[in-house]
Amino acid sequence: MIQRLVFADVASAVACTTITLNGFTVPAGETLKLNLASGTKVTMAGDILFGNKSWAGPLFSMSGTGITFDGQGHKFDDGGPFYWDGLGGNGGIQKPDPMMNIGGSGTIENVRVVNSPERAWAISNNAPMTLTGVTVDNSQGDAPNANSAGKPAGANTDGFDVVGNNISILKSTVHNQDDCLAINGGTNIVFSGNSCTNSHGISVGSIGSDATVSGVVISGNTIINNVQGLRIKTKATATGSTVSNITFTGNTATGCTEFGVLIDQSYPATLGTPGTGVILSDVNFGAPATSISVGSSAKRVAVNCGVGSCTGTWNWANLEVSGGVAGSITNFAGITGFSE
Template sequence: MVPSLKLCLVALLGAASVQAAPASDIVPTAASALERRASSCTFTGSKGAASAIKAKKSCSTITLNNVAVPAGTTLDLTGLNKGTKVIFEGETTFGYKEWSGPLVSVSGTDITVSGASGAVLNGDGARWWDGKGTNGGKTKPKFFYAHKMINSNIQNLKVKNSPVQVFSINGASELTLNKITIDNADGDSKGGHNTDAFDVGSSTGVYITNPTVHNQDDCLAVNSGKNIHFTGATCTGGHGISIGSVGGRSDNTVDTVNIENCSISNSQNGVRVKTVYGETGTVKGVTYKDITLSGITKYGVVIEQDYKNGSPTGTPTNGVPITGLTLNNVKGTVSSSATNVYVLCASGACSGWNWSGVSVKGGKTSSKCKNVPSSASC
């Protein structure tokens, strides 16, 4: 055989063997690493998580098919190569251990995380639920860290029965989460607590569109960040759509948040802005527009500057001013024992508000409001 032809055949056979072998079993060489970065990898079963973690830098598409993540293990998909796609198929499950998690963590640039039709990430949170959430009892793992995700997308995921907080979004830039379903309805009767759907901090350009949430805490909580959008949400059973609590963290600035076309039902609160007593920071340019409330049990609209250690003190402080707050077409009903609107501001700490079309009915009128800006009413 002609030597050059022989070399070509050897090279071709080598390439074929690289593609056929399981990604986690390949010992990379300079040549095979290039091929593996362009490959599609599927992982399944009880060893799927470990294999995916090991091979994550070698796959352009990572498919997780009925993966059972071992107890105390994070499905660690951080530091993915630019442009990687992650697809969840079937049911992803997680072993039981008392630990803080997270159960899943993803980071990278131009990343797409999606759920195939019928896929579910099942936290089986009842194993941890004790009515105390992160305030005591069992140590419970947070679910999904979307930290340092840049120009990325998370779409069509269904999360069921998270032990505590679901999505932690931090250090993200231009991140879109579309059509996320969070079903923690079982927690209503089985002790779910602190099951926040989306917690946002220190991020710029976050777009959460068309989520469906049933949980036992905030549907959204923006603790810090700029240019945050939350639209088309259906929120049931939790604590409302919230800004804050703001203050007492390393980043205490909330700047430009648009919350539009959302419904909030059977929740403790509807619209909520809370800043921390005695702390410093800024809340500016927040808009709630076209919000529908029903079955609210505590406050239809609540803005307070007295939050401390998870509860109000009754005495507002001015270290975190709330400026440029817009409420436009916020309407609906609360229960007869609830309060329609409650505003508790420190002197001079709330200004530039623009309220129009705010109509919350069915409950009590508060007699404890303080320093309400002229365009608002309490």
């Protein structure tokens, strides 16, 4: 067992199967790397801070099979205000991205990520992985700063970016300025009992070429003051991809500013000319009902499919949307049980 572990000890400590991380500061421009032995248990006993430097990142990297990581409520503080300029990855100072780069399998629980420069969590895996009780707090990025030209300082601060199979994210909280969840590929993905505030909503996508997404369950989440509530976005130029068996149940969204539900095959445009290279099927709203309210100028539902690329019958009988104005449904007549 390694006790009172500091940054200088990490390289040798990863050979152990029980590791305690005490509070320390990771030097600027360094990655805290935990390439762990199978079955390792990691426990945090203090907060971990990161020195500030413009570089590519990531700031934290962890891999291994059957890992147990318990943050015990401690935080990774990533120094976002040093980097934030309202541009995210689209310009300005180079920002370390992602903050938390996670591979392998196991469980992660009770950990906070504060002020990520761009994306907070990027998750891939080789076996089942479950995250529970995770907090992403980029609320400080809501306000403009001296470098953001009046825009929110935080940008591209996705909560969870996911590519992988058999991933569950449960009972977690995100306050950020981009997607709360973005699923970019994978099967058997569950996002349940979470809270998303001030984000771009819960998203499948953006989906590019040669990607498969299937068996996604989005259930029991609370979505507050987001741009969109629920979204599927596929790139207009994508080819050879499929998105299928997507189920939304028991979600509640309030204060959506642009869309309640948006299915759009024209990304990065919004309701532009849709592509046809991603086939969408079996997008359903199951019981209990999902309830969404939108702002006065927001569209309740908009569906923008490429010709022939949305297929089958989609049961939306358990979708309830109020407020705002009706959107359009383009190139698809397969939605049943719902009308605006």
